[in-house]
Amino acid sequence: MAAAQRMAAANKVGDPVCSLSAVGQPNPGLVPQGLHIAIGHYGDYWCLIW
Numbered sequence: 001m002a003a004a005q006r007m008a009a010a011n012k013v014g015d016p017v018c019s020l021s022a023v024g025q026p027n028p029g030l031v032p033q034g035l036h037i038a039i040g041h042y043g044d045y046w047c048l049i050w
Contacts, residue, residue, distance in 0.1 A: 001047075004046060004047045008044075017049060
């Protein structure tokens with residue numbers, strides 16, 4: 001969640017700890033299947049780590 005908060009504060013997508021970053025509604029089709037994924041979000045910003 002901290003990475004998503006940093007992105008929201010900077011008003012830009014992308015954080016070094018995220019494997020995949022997004023703003024708005026994420027597309028589940030972009031997430032690799034079969035991995036353990038941690039999801040953090042804050043407002044419209046999302047950070048996925050695998």
